[in-house]
Amino acid sequence: MKSRVDRLREHPFFQDFPEKYLEKIAEWTTFATFNPGQYIFRLGEDADMFYLIEKGVISLEVYVPKCGPVTIETLGTGDVLGWSWLYAPHRWQFDARAVEVTNALVINAKILRSQIEDDHELGYQMMTRISRIVRNRLQATRMKLMEVYNIYQEPDEEDASRPDWQKLI
16 A cells, blocks of 8 residues: 555656655655535635645536536546635635545645745745645636536627637636
């Protein structure tokens, strides 16, 4: 069986991550399995964990009145679940639900937060990676909002003068 350090090292999030931090982070890492339909977290709950998906599929959802739950993004093997742990008020911004059996590395984000406050190099390494995730989630959310509100339509003259947002992504 692989060690926690090896499993962290193999996850795409930690590619080229300084080795000295992987051993530290491994101390705050556990493993979890989520069954289909099981919620990992719900909107508004404390964001105190950080999930690295090793295998499986997770749906990021938001409840839309008159529509029900809407999937904003589907995450799978090699993806990261959760960035709200890093930003105050440290509350989840979406619901996360397993679509199929999912195995994940679970990092204690409370400890990680305190460590990055003290170690700016570790903080920089985490922030550069998390910022990419935040960017991707914002883009996915924007695309889903446009889909939900049926904004995909033929542009009028005013729209034609604007940059094509899909090409900017």
